[in-house]
Amino acid sequence: MLKKITFFFSHSKQVFPFISTHSYTRQLTSSSYPPNPPSLNTLISSGNLNYALLEMALQGCEMGFRDYDTILNECVSKRAFREGQRVHAHMIKTNYQSPVYLRTRLIVFYTKCERLEDARRVLDEMPERNVVSWTAMISGYSKRGYDSQALNLFVQMLRSGTAPNTFTFATVLTSCTGAFGFDHGSQIHSLIVKCLFESHIYVGSSLLDMYAKAGKIHESRGVFEGLPERDVVSCTAIISGYAQLGLDEEALGLFRRLQREGMTYNYVTYASVLTALSGLAAFEHGRQVHNYVLRYEVPSYVVLQNSLIDMYSKCGNLTYSRRIFDTMSERTVISWNAMLVGYSKHGKGRKVFELFELMKEENKVRPDSITLLAVLSGCSHGGLENRGLEIFDEMMGRIDGVEPTIEHYGCIVDLLGRAGQVEKALEFIKQMPFEPTVAIWGSLLGACRVHLNVDIGEFVGTQLLEIEPENAGNYVILSNLYAAAGKWEDVQRIREMMKEKAVIKEPGRSWTELDQTLHTFYASDRTHPRKEEVFGKVRDLSARFKEAGYVPDLSCVLYDLDEEQKERILLGHSEKLALAFGLINTPEGKPIRVMKNLRICIDCHNFAKFVSMVYEREVSLRDKSRFHHIIRGVCSCGDYW
DNA sequence: GTAGGGTTAG
Numbered sequence: 278m279l280k281k282i283t284f285f286f287s288h289s290k291q292v293f294p295f296i297s298t299h300s301y302t303r304q305l306t307s308s309s310y311p312p313n314p315p316s317l318n319t320l321i322s323s324g325n326l327n328y329a330l331l332e333m334a335l336q337g338c339e340m341g342f343r344d345y346d347t348i349l350n351e352c353v354s355k356r357a358f359r360e361g362q363r364v365h366a367h368m369i370k371t372n373y374q375s376p377v378y379l380r381t382r383l384i385v386f387y388t389k390c391e392r393l394e395d396a397r398r399v400l401d402e403m404p405e406r407n408v409v410s411w412t413a414m415i416s417g418y419s420k421r422g423y424d425s426q427a428l429n430l431f432v433q434m435l436r437s438g439t440a441p442n443t444f445t446f447a448t449v450l451t452s453c454t455g456a457f458g459f460d461h462g463s464q465i466h467s468l469i470v471k472c473l474f475e476s477h478i479y480v481g482s483s484l485l486d487m488y489a490k491a492g493k494i495h496e497s498r499g500v501f502e503g504l505p506e507r508d509v510v511s512c513t514a515i516i517s518g519y520a521q522l523g524l525d526e527e528a529l530g531l532f533r534r535l536q537r538e539g540m541t542y543n544y545v546t547y548a549s550v551l552t553a554l555s556g557l558a559a560f561e562h563g564r565q566v567h568n569y570v571l572r573y574e575v576p577s578y579v580v581l582q583n584s585l586i587d588m589y590s591k592c593g594n595l596t597y598s599r600r601i602f603d604t605m606s607e608r609t610v611i612s613w614n615a616m617l618v619g620y621s622k623h624g625k626g627r628k629v630f631e632l633f634e635l636m637k638e639e640n641k642v643r644p645d646s647i648t649l650l651a652v653l654s655g656c657s658h659g660g661l662e663n664r665g666l667e668i669f670d671e672m673m674g675r676i677d678g679v680e681p682t683i684e685h686y687g688c689i690v691d692l693l694g695r696a697g698q699v700e701k702a703l704e705f706i707k708q709m710p711f712e713p714t715v716a717i718w719g720s721l722l723g724a725c726r727v728h729l730n731v732d733i734g735e736f737v738g739t740q741l742l743e744i745e746p747e748n749a750g751n752y753v754i755l756s757n758l759y760a761a762a763g764k765w766e767d768v769q770r771i772r773e774m775m776k777e778k779a780v781i782k783e784p785g786r787s788w789t790e791l792d793q794t795l796h797t798f799y800a801s802d803r804t805h806p807r808k809e810e811v812f813g814k815v816r817d818l819s820a821r822f823k824e825a826g827y828v829p830d831l832s833c834v835l836y837d838l839d840e841e842q843k844e845r846i847l848l849g850h851s852e853k854l855a856l857a858f859g860l861i862n863t864p865e866g867k868p869i870r871v872m873k874n875l876r877i878c879i880d881c882h883n884f885a886k887f888v889s890m891v892y893e894r895e896v897s898l899r900d901k902s903r904f905h906h907i908i909r910g911v912c913s914c915g916d917y918w
Numbered sequence: 919g920t921a922g923g924g925t926t927a928g
Contacts, residue, residue, distance in 0.1 A: 346919090349919095350919090353919095377919085378919060379919085380919090381919040381920075382919050383919095384919085384920090385919060385920075407919095408920075409919055409920045410919080410920080411920085412919095412920040412921080413919065413920045414920090415920085416920060416921075442920080442921090443921070444920045444921040445920075445921080446921085447920095447921035447922050448920075448921055448922085450921095450922080451921090451922075477921095477922095478922080479921050479922045480921085480922075481922080482922040482923065483921075483922045483923090484922090485922095485923095486922070486923065508922095509923080510922055510923045511922075511923075512923085513923045513924075514922070514923040514924095515923090516923090517923060517924065518923090543923095543924095544924075545923055545924040545925095546923085546924085547924090548923095548924045548925055549923080549924065549925095551924095551925080552924085552925080579925085580924060580925050581924090581925075582925090583924095583925040583926070584924080584925045584926095585925095586925090586926090587925070587926065609925085609926095610926080611925055611926045612925090612926085613926085614925095614926040614927080615925075615926045616926090617926085618926060618927070619926095645926095646927085647926055647927050648926090650926095650927060650928090651926080651927075654927095684927075684928070716928085
């Protein structure tokens with residue numbers, strides 16, 4: 278199938294008007310000494326909080342509503358916790374009867390200073406509350422990620438008979454995430470409809486985002502299309518909804534449509550567009566976005582740089598990623614993680630380790646759970662088993678360190694399995710404080726296949742088929758293992774089981790970029806306009822490679838067919854079609870880049886090695902989880918993935 | 919006095 282992404286940044290002048298930054302300095306003229314001592318409000322608004330507080334104390338001040346209001350406002354904007362606390366104490370000491378308005382300010386003050394318990398105490402002690410005080414507290418919980426507290430408080434608010442307003446709904450919907458997000462969110466949606474707020478732009482964008490995050494993209498789109506007006510946030514929310522679900526082409530298509538319709542965008546929109554481009558590995562398009570972003574320096578520039586690091590890495594160009602990383606004036610933990618993950622997925626274990634050391638040395642940003650995942654997986658794939666184990670032990674032993682999750686344990690299973698220590702990996706699984714997941718069994722099964730451990734492989738495979746009988750991939754790996762061990766009866770048995778139970782979820786799809794167009798191929802594709810030419814090329818390649826020693830791995834086909842038919846199926850694999858297409862259309866010596874939506878099969882991996890040897894081409898193949906850089910028949914993955 | 923979208927992994 279031919280999918281062309283139109284060159285959607287071609288009208289740069291209208292689309293991205295040049296943004297000039299004006300800076301001007303305002304000379305503050307110093308006035309003569311004031312004839313009268315400054316009033317409390319003047320002191321506060323001049324920003325001299327401490328002086329204001331001192332005045333307050335010295336005068337044993339009779340503070341009024343306006344004084345408290347102004348000073349608390351100042352404390353909120355400066356996040357001045359100690360000072361605000363003193364103001365609160367002053368209110369209590371002088372027995373000031375705060376109105377709802379000021380108590381709400383106190384709630385906001387405490388939530389902004391991340392003192393949720395203090396904020397809640399203020400709310401709980403209020404003699405009367407209104408919708409704003411409830412919403413301020415709900416918002417405090419939501420922003421800090423205390424979703425269940427936010428939802429509980431929302432329910433309490435409803436029970437108290439206070440009607441939510443648009444602020445409340447827009448806020449509380451952001452806490453509808455995770456396992457029950459959709460249940461809560463759709464109930465709240467009903468309330469919104471009843472209150473006639475469905476068309477409200479803030480409520481609507483929060484609502485469509487809730488649906489998108491729950492994976493209900495049709496509902497999300499429905500809300501979006503029903504909005505009477507659109508703005509940058511609602512447009513970005515729907516685009517990012519598609520992108521985050523991996524519906525990259527849809528995200529870009531919608532972006533183009535909205536762009537034609539005159540949508541405005543900002544750095545968040547760019548970040549979402551980059552996510553979609555990364556998914557497609559659309560290098561040239563990504564580079565264009567980079568060009569525009571360079572002119573779009575905003576305070577959140579670091580977010581965009583993080584997206585760019587990731588985009589270049591997912592497009593196979595780590596050099597560009599590192600260049601951005603090195604020139605950043607400020608780095609967040611995400612910047613480090615994006616770079617570390619990049620090295621790790623490209624199989625560059627030593628680079629991962631070096632960068633991690635640099636991160637610790639710089640000591641500006643604390644490693645988090647994702648950092649450790651990247652480092653452990655990098656060590657595992659880069660042959661640095663001992664380093665990986667050391668880091669894991671260190672992590673377990675430290676109080677201030679990262680709490681190990683099941684994923685971290687999974688990395689260690691992978692690391693041991695990859696190093697050939699299959700028994701040790703099994704022991705490790707048995708001692709974990711977690712129930713093993715399908716990912717963990719799957720990783721060990723892969724190790725059993727590579728290291729030909731049929732006994733453990735059988736045990737692991739059986740566990741896996743029980744937990745996840747519908748996943749066709751598990752049958753394939755187990756069958757590969759039996760085939761490699763020459764146990765043909767078992768291969769037959771697995772094939773029968775698969776026919777009975779397995780569901781092939783997603784069809785294999787590969788694509789390659791040529792002249793800013795993505796050419797997509799499905800297995801045994803009959804839709805691409807140049808299919809005859811491509812199939813012919815694959816057949817030629819196969820014949821040529823056989824002379825050089827290529828033997829088709831028929832164990833990758835689980836259908837009950839004769840050998841000739843099996844070979845025909847193998848030759849129709851989408852990766853081979855995309856590789857052949859790349860060979861036809863690119864000049865000699867140019868690296869070939871192919872992307873695949875699933876994991877690459879053993880036979881195609883081997884086929885790609887022959888492409889690299891016979892044609893002396895570098896082949897870069899990105900599958901679902903990692904890169905395979907193949908040079909002269911040797912793959913960066915070390916034949917283990 | 920209260921509000922919506924974003925970047926790393928899976």
